[in-house]
Amino acid sequence: MADDFEPEIIVFACHYCAYAAADLAGSMRLQYPSTIRMIKLPCTGKLEVIHLLRALEAGADGVYAAGCLEGECHYLKGNLWARKRIEHVKKLLPEVGLEPERVEMYNMSSAQGPEFARVATEFTERIKGLGPNPLRRHGVSPHAAARDAAKDVAMPDPSPAPTEKGPAE
Amino acid sequence: MITAERKPFDEILTLVDGHKKVLVAGCDTCVAICLTGGEKEAEILASELRMKAQADGREVEVEHTAAIRQCEWEYLDMIAAKVEEADVVLSMACGIGIQSMAEKFEPKLVVPAVNTNMLGMPQEHAVWLERCGACGDCVIGETAGICPVVRCSKSLMNGPCGGSHDGKCEVTTPEKEEIDCAWALIWERLKAQGREELMEVTRPPKNWSKSSSGGPRKMVKEEAKPV
């Protein structure tokens, strides 16, 4: 596997926690990989199976959702629903020839900037270990595909989004 | 309602093997309500099929659509153009919808992506329990509104058998979950209704000729037929 493999990872981030945690990580000037591309959701409960599949189908090397700590969802159980859907996708992926480890569910609070950075690093390492998504095609943007799939539920990102810049310098 | 479960992915792959243009057709009535074959599930299956084809290096076009009700031909007109373009239609409707498609678009190849399994009642969100066998000769007026034909593992007309224990059947589900003994339920509800003497009546052999044993059935409402 090429050492220069730079994965493209889609993160469905809850507006109340992980998205704010990413901001905090930025303000704290924490290092985390530039591999992650965020899509802001009002709650990870809005995440659907098809959003994850469309991202992977378009070649995303990994996809994860980052929602509030369990028990602290702004909408009570949205993060628990997200976990169930991700577990379901984990079952579907081997059928189509992809590793279930390419999707994951994480939980964090808005105050956990370092946790956001740790998760981004950990997941990136995991995906680097798995190697590129074999479905990746030249000229297809996984982030654009994922945004399109989730267009009815995603929130507008302030442009340029903090993650688009990569790690804070 | 009619419930169905998606077939194993490998079986679906076999059914569409060798076809270049696949249309996954959902149905937005019963199978959508039981979260198996609505537009959402059709989109998921189409995405999976595309990923699998790409992973295997096969050139296959997979699209999805959904009809409001595949069992009624007027709704099939709305998706006819997409059906015409496809080499094979992978229907996610119940067995009725799949056959309705196959008949309407003959000789188009229409194959099932689901196994239609029962006439079920939603017990709670995402859980269904079999409630009716469409036997054509309903007896539940005498059995406290509980169907012995499908809810008793042995379809006893005069239960319970000796395998009833603590209100549970001797049979478990394939997942080894306990099943309520229908006749224990009937006994308890008849008692609650003050009609337990009905348990002492011997119900005669069932007339299975009114069920599918009698051959394919047909129902006609003369009074409602178009003039």
Added chain:
Amino acid sequence: MTDNGYKAGSNLEKVLSAGTFAVTSECGPPKSADGGVIERKAKILKGFVDAVNITDNQTAVVRVCSLASGVTAQQNGVEAIMQMTCRDRNRLAMQADILGAATLGIKNILCLTGDHLSFGNHPEAKGVHDLDSLNLIRMYKDMRDEKTFQCGEEMDVAPPLYIGCAENPFGDPFEFRALRLKKKIEAGADFMQTQCIFNIPKFKEWMKEVRALGLHQEIKILAGITPLKGAGGARYMKNFVPGMDVPQEIVDRMAGVEKGPPSHAEGKKLAVEMIKELAEIEGVAGIHIMAVEWEEAVPEIVETAGLLPRPAVA
């Protein structure tokens, strides 16, 4: 009704009608076309029992059919009680087979629902369950007494049948169990064999219900027992056999002796004690010894229980 006033004139019917304490046992046919198995088992039991049940694909496992095995048993000197389950045959097959059995001299029939297919070796088979055991009893009674098929058509020669049924005194709902026996009597059952009894106090309670309804005067009740070979079998029945009620004391008693010949002896001793206790209960007309794949134990148990010689009835 036969000319001599008996329904079928079987040995079992005559023994029970005479008021003699009856002894029946059970033989499971083999899972192969080996006619020698039933022949061997029949020879072991000959002279020690009044009739022997021939099981019908018991626990939903395919075996030599109860009709052929019943004929083999009778050719080897033991009267058969042919078991018939509703699981594997529809009403046509159940009538055809009983007519065939009658032409070959089988007179006792035991009408059963049958263990569910999921317990057996063909769980993917379609369970028939066209009739239930009550309607099976009634159908055979009508064939015998009214000379009519289930559809109502008449026949020339009725099958002379002594019709049996089974009941599980330990099934639930307990309060309905005696009433279900009443329904079977009304349907036409002449004798009844119970599921294996290990919990005698509970069986006595059930018999009290039976007597309260006067049922013991309308049907011959044979109490079922199973001699245990060891603690393992006791535990297995306690935990895994549907509808079985095995008290812990019995498991403990079997576990208290060494496995092998000592536990076999203890099992036979327990069986004899149980027979003696059951025989004392008002309304118990006989004993049904289900020695599963242990037919060799039956002669000794019957003899020790003081039930020999078996009556020679004409």
